[in-house]
Amino acid sequence: MTKEEARQRIAALSEELERHNYNYYILAKPTISDYEFDMKLEELARLEHEFPEFLSPSSPTQRVGGGITKEFKSVKHRYPMLSLSNSYSKEDIEDFINRLKKSIDEDVEFCCELKFDGLSISLQYENGVLARAVTRGDGTQGDDVTTNVKTIRTVPLKLQGDYPPFFEMRGEIVMPYESFDKLNEQRVEAGDDLFANPRNAAAGTLKLQDSKEVARRRLDNYCYYMMMDGLEDHYQTHYESLQAAKKWGFNVSNYMAICKSVEEIFDFINYWDEARHQLPFAIDGIVLKVNSYKQQQALGFTAKSPKWAIAYKFKAEEVETELQSVDFQVGRHGTITPVANLAPVLLAGTTVKRATLNNEDFIRQFDLHYGDTVTVVKGGEIIPKIIGINFDKRQAGALPVEFVKTCPACGAELIQHEGEAAWYCPNAQGCPPQVKGRIEHFISRKAMNIESLGEGKIEFLYDAGLIKNAADLYDLTYDKLFGLSNDKVSFKEKTAQNIIDALEKSKTVPFERVLFALGIRNVGEVVAKTIVAEYHDIDAIMKASVEELSAINTVGEVIAMSVKAFFENPVNLNIVERLKAAGLQFAKAEEPTSDKPQVLAGKTFVVSGVFAHYSRDGIKAAIEAHGGKNSSSISGKTDYVLAGDNMGPEKRKKAEALGVPIISETDFEQMIGSSNQETKRKEDPKQQLSLF
Ligand SMILES: [Zn+2]
Incomplete structure (x- = not known):
């Protein structure tokens, strides 16, 4: 391929991929398969690698991330980013409308929009x-976060149509509930x-240094305002400009309404106060904007906010209750988490008895006292949260909540890591909840999956002095267990035998899950898999340097350092x-021995294209x-291209140039005598684009 051909191909692929991205993410109407998309992206990445001089900063390959921002540069806004004044009632809205009607002597239309609960962004x-x-x-x-924002699929990198040469879009970056839940799940696993x-x-997420991680977290963006010198010469209304922006590739919400009266506005508000619970992302209110640009200009601004717009905030589902006591829990990595015990109260349909207090800073910030009447909310949060205190109800002589100085479980003096608000118990080996927590993690379903042992039994065996770590489990015998009992658990014949059997069976659990089971800080299920894919056995992992480990795709320096610290x-x-001596798997399994004829x-083989009976991984497995x-x-070493x-x-x-035979799926099935249903699996069509 000549340079010129490469340049043309790169330009054509870039344009095509950006269009498909738009069809998929903005219009939700994909016109090619994920597989075809991936193939084109792969080709583009390959060409850009070969001809780096044609790599454009707006190339669709930038969406997978890779750029690292060491320090976010501070940038002055061309148009200041103001905030909106808030309103909370129908009276507030009526006041707002009456106020602006004093300056405007004609009918006013309002554009009503969702108020996204994320963070605002200026896109230039x-x-x-x-x-x-x-x-x-x-x-x-504000901070320049361009590298990270480029990974957001709903932010166009290159526009289409008749866009103006210079302008700015204002939008909101949100994390959809689905991404949020997934992220928190991973953090539970990693002990974060x-x-x-x-x-x-x-x-x-937006302030992460590694844009690859940003890409993985699946943020979303909605645009809601355009800014440009002389904008009103091109469009009469805000609504019109947003509809144009949609055509250029911006993600503009479909949930907008033009309203002319307080009643119409409140129909919109009341509808969304209810319907918001069905949205895939969080909103915390509605925004009203005067639709006409001419009227917006006539109204102008206060120092802080535009006079032509206002936010209406939904009432958070919140309730007051009494703070009765505070527990300090110790996690398996030693983190101390304060948890508030509340007088039970009904909130958003469930009885709430506890709320998280996060860390010491949180307690200080609220100046919490025992017996305080606190306001608890449940919004998009999974755990109810304290958002305020009713100081009028504070009892005389109430004692402030003090963060513990020593571990509530073992008495060790707590320590703090530089730059973190959390306190830790450093007594990793002698602190009971840490030790038990690690063993519980070890036997958990996604780790060694030793179901017949549970929390209660672990506690019992620990208290009885039989286990102090995961390795001790494999010293247990039927004779040691049989007959043990207290008022909660008892090891009868069957129980004891089941445990011994389950321990024996766990010796076949594959290496990646054993690595996860070890409970290394920051090494969740996925990270463990990634590391094992790179390193054949535990010795290789132990020998790897921090640099080598962090060079693995998706393993950053923080994880690499945890791994190193663990094995030191x-x-x-x-x-x-x-555990090795006990017979657990500490190396990748040899290529699975197959019962199939080794024809x-x-x-x-080189596999290419889409198959009728197999997924791509499935046909490779076959x-x-x-x-x-x-x-x-x-x-030249390829025997067949399976197309x-x-x-x-x-x-x-x-293939043709090298004379490599190209065979079809049917040819292949004949070769292997085709009856291998078990390796066939069509991929879930709803799977996200895998990008490489
Ligand atoms: Zn402790």
């Missing part, structure tokens, strides 16, 4: 290309603090040695099950 476009994305900051200047709500999670601790090394032994090998690129529908033209050309 130059000649149709996203030039810069800046956070609100203090309203005058949970995000309280999607807004905090979105804000935290002699206590952990001893446990690993004993493809010694043959190398090749391996019959003794064949898979390769990703065609070379499905839509095979890449480049691949076909190359």
Whole structure:
């Protein structure tokens, strides 16, 4: 391929992929399969790699992330980012309308929109290309987060149609509930603090240094205002400009209404106060904007906010109750979490008895006292949260809530890591909840899955002095267990035997789950899998440097350092040695021995295209099950190219040039005697685009 051909192909692919992205994410009407999309993206990435001079900052390949922002540059806003004044009642809205009617002597239309509960962003476009994305900051200047924002699928990198050469779009970056739940699940696994709500999670995500991680977290963006010098010469109304912006590629909410009276406005508000619970993301109110630009200009601004717009905030579901006491819980990594015990109260349909207090800063910020009457809310949050205190109801002589200085479980003096608000109990080996927590994690379903042992039994065996770590489990015998009992658990014949059997069975649990079971800080299920894919056995992982580990895709420096720290601790090394001796899997399984006839032994295949009976992984698995090998690129060593529908033209050309036979799915099925239903699995069509 000549340079010129590459340039043209890169331009064509970029344009096509951006259009498909728009069809998929903005219109929700994809016109090609995920597979075809991935293939085109792969081709583009390959060409850009080969011809880096043609890599554009707005290339669709930028959406998978990769750029690292060490420090976010502070940037001055061209138009200040103001906030809206809030209103909470029909009277407030009536006042607002009466006030503006004093300055405007004609009919006023209002554009009613959802008030997204995320963080505002300024998107600047130059000649149709996203030039810069800046956070609100203090309203005058914010942080340049362009690299991270480029990974958001609903932010157009390149516009289409008749857009103006220079303008700015204002929008809100939100984290959909689905992404939020997934993220918090992963954090539970990794032993990290949970995000309280999607807004905090979105804000935290946007300030990550590693844009790949931002890409994975699946943020979303909705645009709701356009800014440009002389905008009113092009469009008469705000609504019109947003509809135009939609055509250029922006994600503009469909849930908008033009209202002319307080009644119409309140129909919209009341509808969404109810219907918001069905939305896939959080909103916390409605925004009213005067629709006509001419009228907006006549109204102008106060120092803080426009006079032509107002937010109506939904009432949070909140309730007052008494703070009775505070528990300090110790996690398996030693983190101390304060939890409020509340007088039971009904909130949003459930009885609430506890609320998280996050950490010491949180308690200080509210100056919490025992017996305080606190306001508890349940919004998008999973755990109810205290948002305020009714100081009028504070009892005389009430004692302030003090964060503990020593571990409530073992008495060790607590420590704090630099730059973190959390306190830790450093007594990892002697602190009962930490020790028990680690063993409970070890036996949990996604780890070693030793179901017949549960929390109660672990507690009993720990108290009885029989287990102090995971390795001790494998020293248990039927004779040691049989007959043990207290008022909660008893080890009868069957119980004891089941436990011994389950422990024996756990010796076949694959390495990746064993690695996860070890309970290394920040190493969740997915990370464990990723590491095992790179390293064959535990010795290789232990030998790997922090640099080597962090070079693995998706494993950052923080994880790499946790892994290193874990294996530098002699206590952990001893446990690993004993688990090894007990017969657990500490190496990747050899290629699964197959009961299939090894008819493809010694043959190398390159798979391309879409198949009728197999997913792409499925057909590769079938090749391996019959003794064949898979390769990703065609070379002189390739024996067959196995082609499905839509095979890449480049691949076909190359195969023909090298004289490699191209065979069909039917040919393949004949080769292997086709009866291998179990390896066939069609991929879920609703799966997100996998991008590589
Ligand atoms: Zn402790």
